[in-house]
Amino acid sequence: VNRSAAPGRSMAPARLCAAVYLSTAVRETVAAAARAAAFPAVSLVDVFTDDTYARSSLKLVGETGPLLQAARLAALEAVRLIDLQNEPHPAPHPRCGAVDMVAFMPLSEASATDLAPELRTCEDLATQLGVSLGDAGCSVLLYGPQRGRTLLEARRHTSFFKSVRADAPNRVCLHVPPDAGPAEPSQRAGVSVVGAMTYVTNFNVQIESASLTECKAAATALRTAMGVQVMALPHAHDSVEIGCNLQASTELPSPNTVSVLQLIRDNLPVRAHVRRAYVVGLTPAAALDAAAAS
Numbered sequence: 001v002n003r004s005a006a007p008g009r010s011m012a013p014a015r016l017c018a019a020v021y022l023s024t025a026v027r028e029t030v031a032a033a034a035r036a037a038a039f040p041a042v043s044l045v046d047v048f049t050d051d052t053y054a055r056s057s058l059k060l061v062g063e064t065g066p067l068l069q070a071a072r073l074a075a076l077e078a079v080r081l082i083d084l085q086n087e088p089h090p091a092p093h094p095r096c097g098a099v100d101m102v103a104f105m106p107l108s109e110a111s112a113t114d115l116a117p118e119l120r121t122c123e124d125l126a127t128q129l130g131v132s133l134g135d136a137g138c139s140v141l142l143y144g145p146q147r148g149r150t151l152l153e154a155r156r157h158t159s160f161f162k163s164v165r166a167d168a169p170n171r172v173c174l175h176v177p178p179d180a181g182p183a184e185p186s187q188r189a190g191v192s193v194v195g196a197m198t199y200v201t202n203f204n205v206q207i208e209s210a211s212l213t214e215c216k217a218a219a220t221a222l223r224t225a226m227g228v229q230v231m232a233l234p235h236a237h238d239s240v241e242i243g244c245n246l247q248a249s250t251e252l253p254s255p256n257t258v259s260v261l262q263l264i265r266d267n268l269p270v271r272a273h274v275r276r277a278y279v280v281g282l283t284p285a286a287a288l289d290a291a292a293a294s
Helices: 027-036 064-081 116-135 151-155 212-226 257-266 284-293
Strands: 016-022 042-050 055-062 099-106 139-143 191-196 200-208 229-234 240-247 273-280
Touching: 016 027, 016 064, 016 116, 027 042, 027 055, 027 064, 042 064, 042 284, 055 064, 055 284, 064 099, 064 116, 099 116, 116 139, 116 191, 139 151, 151 191, 200 257, 212 229, 212 240, 212 257, 240 257, 257 273
Parallel strands: 099 191, 139 191
Antiparallel strands: 016 055, 016 099, 042 055, 200 240, 200 273, 229 240
């Protein structure tokens, strides 16, 4: 891999990343989706399952055409196998689709401005995958710079955030016309949110001896200070997990995990204890290294 080129550029054909998030922790289903993703010139660099949150992810690295095909095969297999009506309610982690989200991303932590050409390519891939998912019966919302809305904004058009509420019906809702697929979401497949964005490093911090309210206050402080997309949710062993999406903005590179962790610590009560802090799904450099080694 040529890392001497300017940020977001490579002398070789661009290698991009596709992250596919599934609303299940059933190992057989996740393994089947991972097997389906096997495609020449594409590396499956990470598979992660969280039993507590009933959520899994696959991370794929490859050049544009093969990457699209691998992501399509994995997503369609997941749609075939996952029935949202058989997943926990209320959702332990927000969700709106069996294939809950797909992100095509440049393998760089550079700003969106520096990565504009790569993001356009990623958005083209997302549009093609969205059509395939729509043909398979999923309602699809697209996001990205050309679409004019972010992942967060797309999710707000669905029942994603309400899905964790015990008083909310076990029903997927869509409040705007879909970009592909049925206008009325299938309650089996739900709504898939598919798009392009700068690389997201999922950084989770599990906190003990602090209340959910106190952890939400720390998350708010992080969001205010660094612009990080973050939420605090109950986790195993009476702990709370603060989940952070570390991502470059239009002009600034991605914040680093050390600074994020320190800011969280600074905004928690003294009695709070960080049980663990970990990255899910690899940083861009680690993803490239894993692809090169596969």
